[in-house]
Amino acid sequence: MENTETAGASAPAPAGAVVEPVLELSGVKKRFGGVVALNGVSFSLRPGEVHALVGENGAGKSTLIKILCGIIQRDAGSITLGGEAYDPHTPGDAKKAGIQVVHQEFNLLPYLSVAENICFEDMPRKAFGMVDFRTLYEKARKALDAIGLGDVDVRRPVESLGVAHRQLVEIARALMGESRILILDEPTATLTARETERLFQIIAALKAKGVAVVFVSHHLNEVFSICDRVTVLRNGESVMTADIAATTTDQLVTNMVGRQLAAAMAASRDLDTGGRTALSLRNLRHPASPHAEGVSFDLRYGEILGIAGLVGSGRTELLRSIFAADLPLSGTLERDGQPRRYSNPKQAIRDGIGFVTEDRKEEGLILDMAIAANVTLASLRKVSRLGLLNKREETRLAQQLGGEIKLKYGNTADPVSTLSGGNQQKVVLAKWLANNPKILLLDEPTRGVDVGAKAEIYALLRGLSEKGLALLIVSSELPELITLSDRILVMSKHRIAGEVAREDFSEERILNFAYKDERNHGHH
Amino acid sequence: MDTTDLTTAPAGSKTIATTTKTVLREAGIGIALIALIIVFSFTPHFLSSSNVTNILTQVTINLVLSIGMTFVILIGGIDLSVGSVLSFCAVVAGTVMTLPGLDPAVAVFLATISAIVAGIGFGLLNGLISAWWAIPSFIVTLGTLNIARGAALQVTNASTIYSFPAAFNAFGSQTFYGIPLLFLIALVLVAIGWFVLTKTVFGRVLYGIGNNEEAARLAGHNVFFYKVAAFTICGVLVGIGAIIYMARLNIASPIIGIGFELNAIAAVIIGGTSLSGGRGSVVGTLLGACIIGVLANGLILLGLSDFMRQMITGFVIILAVILDKYRERLTKA
């Protein structure tokens, strides 16, 4: 299903002739100060359809959704819901009107239990406003079972869950309410194939019940596999709406970016085998790893080494232990053949390592600070003398790197928070490139990044490896790893479960390794 | 095989750990309290029943204020005005209680009501201003701290109010098997606070707001209402605290309560509630208030100089929180 070429419209369009739309928008506009986020969007949603909303980063998808659920108010345009004017002023209004949303950003309560998170909107009550914990746990249990998280204890605090499980908890929460319309803003960005598939089953079931679903994703293959219709947003305008069956990937992409996209995604590269070993791990064990043997592998200059694995297989932890973001429990690390023991990220950075983290907002960027300040954050020594900042040099460096990575921005003095997701991700990359690293660790480098920017990032990464950098890429998107990597290691439960050479790349092989452990241990 | 097995093993073991952790959260502070008691028990008189009565009496007012402060801190706020507002509530109640011609019972009843109403008034003010304009409550309550103190002075023209009904004065020193009645009232308030925070929807939403305000708002909760409510609850407790103060000391004056806010905040934080909100409990606050009370009492009994006492108090406050950190690490490992 990852292959867009073969994907067709898997779900037939609703039978019968014209159905009354449940939701209808026309000419919706929204500005944030000087930024035009929406500039005339028209959109209609029919009951029982799954309607994809696609567009580049910053096209206005999330803004549109925020208007629909009452977080922000539109400046112009009309919206009708079930034929009546609809003008929500609070998220509560939207919920009363039967609209449920899974937002792009996490909206969880980390110290509360999974059950409380799931039922947070409407906790079951007893007399005197007391929480009916029994019902609460039952409901949460059912909700989790329904999305396939049967083994997560509902009393456990959400803070103890990994990123994917958190996303699933959010989805479970949105499914709690009886809704007419379910909006999912990039729900699959943090999920791996298996959870995604499960989600699609749920969507199909809802659809059968007549619920209308709005589905936002940067993965067009997903759009083709579950959606009935698609609307493309570009620069805040709706530029096309079509039945899925009547459109193609190329057509969508062309409409999204407003031009033909080079076939960057598919380009293969020459296998590089000549480089010296840049990094060598022997039995490196993250504190969260249950296995004393840890992880061992070599990474060569000029090589792109992919790391695949299921959610929670310990890939993020592996990168963190290399970078000394978390200190490894045991094992050794060699850099250019020399043994190293970094005691903090600073030493790893000095040693030529960069780390693009998986969560750019929490760990990668300083959102309130200027683009330039973010770009130079890890290389302030380069733009300063005797501790004094050279702002001109800083701006120059930021502009230069911005050009190299094709960053779309207004001014390097603007806060990085004003950029779209994909461009924010590029700033994170620029931050490390500014330091001329020899090794780059990348954790989900294209999460939430649109197709256009993704292609650009791929090209960029290839370019880096051709310049001799050693790249270690963790990704949950197998096509991404397959496109980029020279070699793929598959992790399972904090161990290397297998290695796949480029000539043997196939999703099936990789998944086989990924699931190996579970098969052997055979739960259920 | 199902998609759910991914974290089976860790999840199972983690659950137990989680429960233990929750229990230990309070237990850790309890251990610090017990350690302190053991140290002081070598001091003569410390464990005598009359001294236990003393300690409990001395803990009472701080405890009552700390319960309210817990609500405010849980939603990520802070209330610096509690000491001044206590004073304002007391002089209002004192004025009512000494109105000529009132039947004592009626006077006490009306005074109690008016103290609570005054507390609610300032609680509302704090909550409304900080929630409406999204201003840090630190600065809002620094403002109302001054307003309440000035108002208390203005109302009384700086004089002390006394001569309350005899029954009311007697009530303040009453004990029940050596436990001061006022402390029992405070314990009931702890129980109510615990119940509200852990068992009611209202309480869970409060925690939720402290965890992630935006998420709570997106879930359709009226964050504004809850914030105002937390400050108002704090105001109610300040009002009750004022009546307890009057019952204990038989005066009401515009200069009482100076610095009470820091004591209350210290009790809450030592009790393990996070200053950034979302985590903590009233039971922890109870233990925190007891640590402060035991410390003050024990150091006087030890016969240390006032200056040494102040220094040691500082050390122990820090030490209690450091110990709590080690306990936290232990339970994590």
Add this chain to the structure above:
Amino acid sequence: MDTTDLTTAPAGSKTIATTTKTVLREAGIGIALIALIIVFSFTPHFLSSSNVTNILTQVTINLVLSIGMTFVILIGGIDLSVGSVLSFCAVVAGTVMTLPGLDPAVAVFLATISAIVAGIGFGLLNGLISAWWAIPSFIVTLGTLNIARGAALQVTNASTIYSFPAAFNAFGSQTFYGIPLLFLIALVLVAIGWFVLTKTVFGRVLYGIGNNEEAARLAGHNVFFYKVAAFTICGVLVGIGAIIYMARLNIASPIIGIGFELNAIAAVIIGGTSLSGGRGSVVGTLLGACIIGVLANGLILLGLSDFMRQMITGFVIILAVILDKYRERLTKA
């Protein structure tokens, strides 16, 4: 044409908006200050040159402490100990300055050094404890508040130190075209603070840590070091503040400085620095300190009763921050 062209049009206007915003951030508070001055200028004497000298003198100590407090609040901390530590630094310096047999110049020099060293000592203590154990600085500095006060009382046995060299005493009341010399020193400190925070790598990283500690750490910055440094800088300024206090009042005593922390925090927050860290400036702090100083002075000149004065102070603190919110909204639209 370049890759940057896609958003040029809105971006261009954004840039201007951004710059305007930055300027307005301080300008807004400046406007509040000017409004206050205009209101008071109807009071006789308010604008007289001798009164201006008064106001500047009265602002000085709070300003010096507020500069240090700005550093601490920028990294998301708070320092409640500044008042007590100022007192401790002053009695240490006073003791040194009055050592028998010292040449006056040497005595003053050694005293200044020792005040700053004492300030650094407590700053280090605050920073190390809160950074090492990741304890809220609120509680750590609440502890050192008590420790420093107790230590100051112990060192002096609660007596006041005086009889400083005549030249030192005279220096404290010197003016320069009506501007107090001490205030000029404070202005220099503001300028240094502004320079460090806006022009150096050190300052940049401090802001970064205040905004997003984890991102700063993963970019290779030693968060521990910066946190300790911020508290230590605050300590240095407290030490300098102690010397300024002594020069102005010609005494050093263990009971001075009570409540100074709240004034300093108020100046920083009114000056637009965010209590949660990462946003703000020393220039804003300067304006915030002036607002507080002008208010205190003007209300005395107005001849209002002390109670009214206290109430109005409370109102204005809140009002200043509310006004700032409206300015913020205006600049956003």
Add this chain to the structure above:
Amino acid sequence: ADKPVVGLVMKSLANEFFKNMLEGAKAHEAKRGDYTLKAVGMQSETDVETQINAIESFITQKVDAIVVAPSDSRALVPPIKRAVDAGITVVNFDVALDDKAKEEAGLKLAFVGPDNREGAKMAGDALAKKLGAGAKVVIIEGNPGADNAAQRKLGFMDSVAAGKLDLLDSRTAHWETEEANTVFSNMLTAHPDIQGVMAANDSMVLGVVKAIEAAGKTGKIEVVGFDNIPAVQPLLKEKKLLATVDQFGQLMAANAIDKALGVVAGGKPLEGWVKTDIKLVTSDDVK
């Protein structure tokens, strides 16, 4: 309209003692009718800054006379010197400025006020007389560092020596009712055999008496205080308070203002210590 202006600088107006003083001064202003009063108080006993600021403001406003009860006997000397240099008549009352500090500053100033040490000794002696030699007593002190607190402690110590009392403990409760209650309760635990308490002011007496009541020792422990505030009148009547000292605060400021106006009108400058009245008030004085 040419009436002379008198600036009155007091300590904490939150203290009833000063509030009474202010009322006395206002009544005096109305009665004399030939001067304008401008009064300033502080927010706490230790708020030296506000006092200094107030004096500086009065200099700015060119008042004719300043009457000041200093919160610190040394810190106020330089600003007062500036006022005198500006030609303003200054009278120091309630708490005396430090002689040595005055001398160093070249300041000559009279003090109009009570003898706190003597007053405290009067109260202490009353206690000693009631209890007899060898009685076990404690002292509750005022703010450490405050001159009148120190004087009163010395006065109590004089009584302890003269009456051969057994002093068990001496601690500060910062002039505060609640703190006095706590401190004394704890003292009572450590020394269950306390027979007498000397409190440096009556606010603290209120807390002490309540602690005695709570411990069920009413009538077994004698208490003396200082200030004779209204709130202790019932305690005197019920014999829960043995004695207190009235320093006629209401008249004190009025007195000092009279003296200052005399100088302003061309009278001779004051010198030395113009002692004001103090009087022991016992249960017998209250009916």
